[in-house]
Amino acid sequence: MEFKKEFLDKLRCADKIVFFTGAGISAESGISTFRGADGLWSKLKPEELANFDAFLRNPDMVWEWYQYRRKIINESQPNAGHKAIADMQSAFESVIVSTQNIDNLHRRAGSKTVYELHGNIERNYCLNCGKKFDSKDFSYTGKAPLCDCGGRIRPDIVWFGEFLPEDEFAASEKAAADCDIMFVVGTSAVVYPAAQIPLVARSAGAYVVEVNMEETDLSRRANYSILGKSGEILPIIANMASQIRNKEVK
Ligand SMILES: [Zn+2]
Numbered sequence: 257m258e259f260k261k262e263f264l265d266k267l268r269c270a271d272k273i274v275f276f277t278g279a280g281i282s283a284e285s286g287i288s289t290f291r292g293a294d295g296l297w298s299k300l301k302p303e304e305l306a307n308f309d310a311f312l313r314n315p316d317m318v319w320e321w322y323q324y325r326r327k328i329i330n331e332s333q334p335n336a337g338h339k340a341i342a343d344m345q346s347a348f349e350s351v352i353v354s355t356q357n358i359d360n361l362h363r364r365a366g367s368k369t370v371y372e373l374h375g376n377i378e379r380n381y382c383l384n385c386g387k388k389f390d391s392k393d394f395s396y397t398g399k400a401p402l403c404d405c406g407g408r409i410r411p412d413i414v415w416f417g418e419f420l421p422e423d424e425f426a427a428s429e430k431a432a433a434d435c436d437i438m439f440v441v442g443t444s445a446v447v448y449p450a451a452q453i454p455l456v457a458r459s460a461g462a463y464v465v466e467v468n469m470e471e472t473d474l475s476r477r478a479n480y481s482i483l484g485k486s487g488e489i490l491p492i493i494a495n496m497a498s499q500i501r502n503k504e505v506k
Contacts, residue, residue: 257492263480266463267493268500270436271349274462275341276428276453278356280442280469284487285332287359307416315400315408322411323396326377334365337441340490342366347497352435354428356443356450358413371424371431373450375413382407420449432457438464441486444472454478 279289289302300321304310311318334342342365345351353362354371360378362370380389384407394401394409401409414420429452432438438457445451454474458464466478467486475481482489 257489259482259493259496260480263463263465264496264500266437267497270463272352272431272435273344273348273350273437273439274352274354274431274435274457275439275441276354276432276443276445276457277341277362277441278443278445281335281337281486282332282357282359282361283442284337284485285335285359285361287329287332287361303416306413308418311408311410311415315410316398319396319400320398322377322413326391329359329361329377332359332361334361335487337486337490338362338365338367340494341441343494344497347494347501350435352431354424354431354453356447371428373414373420373424373428375411375421377411377413379412380409381412382409384408388412425449428453429456432462433460435462438462439467439490440464440474440478441467441490442469444468445474446472 283289305318305321338361341351341353341362345366345368351367352369352371353367354373355362356374358372358374358377360376378391380391381387382389382403382405385403385405387403387405389403389409403409432453433456435457438454440454445454454464455477458477463480464478466472466474466481467489468474468481468483469485470483471481
Protein backbone atom coordinates (compact mmCIF):
# COMPACT_ATOMS: atom_id res chain seq x y z
CA MET A 257 0.00 0.00 0.00
CA GLU A 258 1.37 3.38 -1.08
CA PHE A 259 0.67 6.50 0.94
CA LYS A 260 0.81 10.13 -0.05
CA LYS A 261 4.23 11.67 0.77
CA GLU A 262 2.54 14.58 2.50
CA PHE A 263 0.88 12.12 4.89
CA LEU A 264 4.15 10.33 5.63
CA ASP A 265 5.82 13.67 6.40
CA LYS A 266 3.04 14.49 8.84
CA LEU A 267 3.33 11.05 10.40
CA ARG A 268 7.07 11.56 10.88
CA CYS A 269 6.72 14.88 12.69
CA ALA A 270 3.48 14.50 14.64
CA ASP A 271 3.50 14.48 18.43
CA LYS A 272 -0.19 14.26 19.17
CA ILE A 273 -2.67 12.19 17.26
CA VAL A 274 -6.38 11.66 17.77
CA PHE A 275 -8.59 8.88 16.46
CA PHE A 276 -12.24 9.76 16.03
CA THR A 277 -14.05 6.46 15.53
CA GLY A 278 -17.52 5.20 14.72
CA ALA A 279 -19.57 2.11 13.94
CA GLY A 280 -17.40 1.04 10.98
CA ILE A 281 -14.47 -0.03 13.13
CA SER A 282 -16.74 -2.15 15.37
CA ALA A 283 -18.48 -3.67 12.36
CA GLU A 284 -15.15 -5.33 11.54
CA SER A 285 -15.43 -7.07 14.93
CA GLY A 286 -18.87 -8.32 13.98
CA ILE A 287 -20.85 -5.75 15.96
CA SER A 288 -23.72 -4.44 13.91
CA THR A 289 -25.55 -1.17 14.28
CA PHE A 290 -28.74 -3.19 14.84
CA ARG A 291 -30.33 -1.56 11.87
CA GLY A 292 -31.99 -4.16 9.73
CA ALA A 293 -30.35 -6.83 11.87
CA ASP A 294 -32.03 -10.16 11.66
CA GLY A 295 -33.36 -12.26 14.46
CA LEU A 296 -35.22 -11.45 17.61
CA TRP A 297 -35.11 -7.68 17.47
CA SER A 298 -35.37 -7.17 13.73
CA LYS A 299 -38.82 -5.63 13.85
CA LEU A 300 -37.82 -2.79 16.12
CA LYS A 301 -35.64 0.12 15.10
CA PRO A 302 -32.91 1.21 17.53
CA GLU A 303 -34.70 4.57 17.82
CA GLU A 304 -37.74 2.81 19.26
CA LEU A 305 -35.77 1.16 22.07
CA ALA A 306 -32.89 3.50 22.74
CA ASN A 307 -34.88 6.40 24.10
CA PHE A 308 -35.99 7.51 27.51
CA ASP A 309 -39.74 7.26 26.86
CA ALA A 310 -39.38 3.64 25.73
CA PHE A 311 -37.42 2.93 28.91
CA LEU A 312 -40.09 4.46 31.12
CA ARG A 313 -42.86 2.65 29.27
CA ASN A 314 -41.19 -0.72 29.13
CA PRO A 315 -37.94 -0.91 31.11
CA ASP A 316 -37.89 -4.72 31.05
CA MET A 317 -37.94 -4.82 27.27
CA VAL A 318 -35.25 -2.15 26.92
CA TRP A 319 -33.07 -4.06 29.40
CA GLU A 320 -33.60 -7.29 27.56
CA TRP A 321 -32.43 -5.59 24.36
CA TYR A 322 -29.32 -4.24 26.06
CA GLN A 323 -28.56 -7.62 27.58
CA TYR A 324 -28.74 -9.08 24.08
CA ARG A 325 -26.37 -6.40 22.78
CA ARG A 326 -24.01 -6.89 25.75
CA LYS A 327 -23.83 -10.59 24.99
CA ILE A 328 -22.88 -9.93 21.35
CA ILE A 329 -20.32 -7.35 22.41
CA ASN A 330 -18.83 -9.57 25.12
CA GLU A 331 -18.41 -12.34 22.60
CA SER A 332 -16.68 -9.99 20.15
CA GLN A 333 -13.00 -9.11 20.18
CA PRO A 334 -11.14 -5.92 19.37
CA ASN A 335 -9.84 -6.25 15.79
CA ALA A 336 -6.53 -5.38 14.17
CA GLY A 337 -7.68 -1.76 13.74
CA HIS A 338 -8.40 -1.30 17.47
CA LYS A 339 -5.08 -2.95 18.28
CA ALA A 340 -3.11 -0.79 15.83
CA ILE A 341 -4.53 2.35 17.48
CA ALA A 342 -3.46 1.06 20.90
CA ASP A 343 -0.02 0.09 19.53
CA MET A 344 0.58 3.60 18.24
CA GLN A 345 0.65 4.79 21.86
CA SER A 346 4.28 3.75 21.95
CA ALA A 347 5.21 5.71 18.82
CA PHE A 348 3.64 9.09 19.60
CA GLU A 349 3.73 11.44 22.55
CA SER A 350 -0.04 11.35 22.81
CA VAL A 351 -2.73 9.13 21.28
CA ILE A 352 -6.30 9.98 22.20
CA VAL A 353 -9.41 8.12 21.08
CA SER A 354 -12.74 9.89 20.84
CA THR A 355 -15.40 7.37 19.94
CA GLN A 356 -19.08 7.22 19.13
CA ASN A 357 -19.05 3.50 19.92
CA ILE A 358 -20.43 2.14 23.18
CA ASP A 359 -18.79 -1.28 23.00
CA ASN A 360 -15.66 -0.68 25.07
CA LEU A 361 -13.48 -2.32 22.39
CA HIS A 362 -10.88 0.48 22.36
CA ARG A 363 -10.24 0.00 26.06
CA ARG A 364 -10.17 -3.76 25.67
CA ALA A 365 -7.55 -3.31 22.90
CA GLY A 366 -5.40 -1.31 25.31
CA SER A 367 -6.09 2.33 24.43
CA LYS A 368 -5.54 4.37 27.59
CA THR A 369 -7.27 7.66 26.85
CA VAL A 370 -10.74 7.07 25.44
CA TYR A 371 -13.50 9.67 25.40
CA GLU A 372 -16.88 8.03 24.91
CA LEU A 373 -19.32 10.42 23.29
CA HIS A 374 -22.26 8.02 23.40
CA GLY A 375 -21.57 6.25 26.70
CA ASN A 376 -20.45 2.71 27.43
CA ILE A 377 -22.60 -0.41 27.51
CA GLU A 378 -20.63 -1.78 30.47
CA ARG A 379 -21.69 1.12 32.68
CA ASN A 380 -25.08 1.88 34.22
CA TYR A 381 -26.44 4.33 36.74
CA CYS A 382 -29.43 4.85 39.01
CA LEU A 383 -31.95 7.37 37.75
CA ASN A 384 -32.78 8.35 41.31
CA CYS A 385 -29.49 8.65 43.22
CA GLY A 386 -26.96 8.51 40.37
CA LYS A 387 -25.07 5.54 41.85
CA LYS A 388 -22.93 3.86 39.19
CA PHE A 389 -23.06 0.17 38.44
CA ASP A 390 -20.81 -1.96 36.33
CA SER A 391 -22.78 -4.46 34.23
CA LYS A 392 -21.13 -7.23 36.25
CA ASP A 393 -22.40 -5.72 39.52
CA PHE A 394 -25.78 -7.36 39.36
CA SER A 395 -27.21 -10.53 37.97
CA TYR A 396 -29.82 -9.96 35.35
CA THR A 397 -33.04 -11.83 36.03
CA GLY A 398 -35.05 -10.81 32.99
CA LYS A 399 -36.29 -7.67 34.75
CA ALA A 400 -34.94 -4.14 34.68
CA PRO A 401 -32.74 -3.96 37.79
CA LEU A 402 -33.36 -1.61 40.70
CA CYS A 403 -30.88 0.27 42.88
CA ASP A 404 -30.74 -0.15 46.69
CA CYS A 405 -32.56 3.18 46.88
CA GLY A 406 -35.43 1.76 44.82
CA GLY A 407 -34.58 3.82 41.73
CA ARG A 408 -34.36 2.33 38.28
CA ILE A 409 -30.95 1.54 36.84
CA ARG A 410 -30.40 2.54 33.23
CA PRO A 411 -27.54 1.88 30.84
CA ASP A 412 -25.05 4.75 30.72
CA ILE A 413 -25.69 5.29 27.05
CA VAL A 414 -26.70 8.42 25.23
CA TRP A 415 -30.13 7.70 23.86
CA PHE A 416 -31.88 9.31 20.94
CA GLY A 417 -32.92 12.81 21.90
CA GLU A 418 -30.38 13.08 24.73
CA PHE A 419 -27.37 15.37 25.00
CA LEU A 420 -23.83 14.11 24.69
CA PRO A 421 -21.88 14.02 27.96
CA GLU A 422 -20.44 17.51 28.29
CA ASP A 423 -17.10 16.57 29.80
CA GLU A 424 -16.33 13.86 27.22
CA PHE A 425 -17.37 16.18 24.40
CA ALA A 426 -15.33 19.11 25.72
CA ALA A 427 -12.30 16.85 26.17
CA SER A 428 -12.71 15.55 22.61
CA GLU A 429 -12.93 19.08 21.21
CA LYS A 430 -9.85 20.11 23.14
CA ALA A 431 -7.92 17.06 21.90
CA ALA A 432 -9.08 17.82 18.35
CA ALA A 433 -7.96 21.44 18.57
CA ASP A 434 -4.62 20.38 19.96
CA CYS A 435 -3.62 17.46 17.72
CA ASP A 436 -1.26 17.24 14.75
CA ILE A 437 -3.09 14.46 12.94
CA MET A 438 -6.71 13.47 13.30
CA PHE A 439 -7.76 10.09 11.94
CA VAL A 440 -11.47 9.70 11.31
CA VAL A 441 -12.18 5.98 11.23
CA GLY A 442 -15.33 4.10 10.34
CA THR A 443 -17.69 7.02 10.49
CA SER A 444 -19.13 9.36 7.93
CA ALA A 445 -19.08 11.97 10.71
CA VAL A 446 -22.34 13.53 9.65
CA VAL A 447 -24.30 13.35 12.90
CA TYR A 448 -23.96 16.56 14.86
CA PRO A 449 -22.70 17.53 17.34
CA ALA A 450 -20.13 14.71 17.20
CA ALA A 451 -19.43 15.54 13.55
CA GLN A 452 -17.92 18.80 14.73
CA ILE A 453 -14.87 17.04 16.15
CA PRO A 454 -13.03 16.48 12.81
CA LEU A 455 -13.92 20.01 11.72
CA VAL A 456 -12.50 21.47 14.92
CA ALA A 457 -9.26 19.62 14.18
CA ARG A 458 -9.21 20.81 10.58
CA SER A 459 -9.79 24.45 11.42
CA ALA A 460 -7.15 24.31 14.15
CA GLY A 461 -4.64 23.22 11.53
CA ALA A 462 -4.47 19.46 12.09
CA TYR A 463 -3.98 17.10 9.17
CA VAL A 464 -7.24 15.18 8.83
CA VAL A 465 -7.07 11.61 7.50
CA GLU A 466 -10.19 9.66 6.77
CA VAL A 467 -10.15 5.84 6.86
CA ASN A 468 -13.49 4.58 5.59
CA MET A 469 -14.84 1.83 3.38
CA GLU A 470 -16.22 4.32 0.91
CA GLU A 471 -16.28 8.04 0.24
CA THR A 472 -18.30 10.11 2.69
CA ASP A 473 -19.29 13.73 3.12
CA LEU A 474 -16.08 14.12 5.03
CA SER A 475 -13.90 13.02 2.11
CA ARG A 476 -13.76 16.43 0.47
CA ARG A 477 -13.04 18.16 3.78
CA ALA A 478 -10.30 15.75 4.86
CA ASN A 479 -6.70 16.29 3.80
CA TYR A 480 -6.39 12.67 2.86
CA SER A 481 -8.96 9.96 2.34
CA ILE A 482 -7.85 6.32 2.50
CA LEU A 483 -10.55 3.89 1.44
CA GLY A 484 -10.65 0.33 2.74
CA LYS A 485 -10.93 -1.71 5.92
CA SER A 486 -9.55 -0.05 9.04
CA GLY A 487 -8.44 -3.50 10.24
CA GLU A 488 -6.11 -3.66 7.25
CA ILE A 489 -5.09 -0.02 6.84
CA LEU A 490 -4.38 0.96 10.46
CA PRO A 491 -1.86 -1.83 11.13
CA ILE A 492 0.06 -0.73 8.02
CA ILE A 493 0.03 2.87 9.26
CA ALA A 494 1.15 1.76 12.75
CA ASN A 495 4.01 -0.16 11.20
CA MET A 496 4.97 2.73 8.98
CA ALA A 497 4.86 5.14 11.93
CA SER A 498 7.15 2.86 13.87
CA GLN A 499 9.65 2.69 11.01
CA ILE A 500 9.80 6.30 10.00
CA ARG A 501 9.78 7.53 13.58
CA ASN A 502 12.31 4.94 14.56
CA LYS A 503 10.32 3.98 17.61
CA GLU A 504 9.22 0.56 18.42
CA VAL A 505 5.55 -0.23 18.00
CA LYS A 506 4.71 -3.35 19.90
ZN1 LIG B 1 -30.20 4.69 43.57
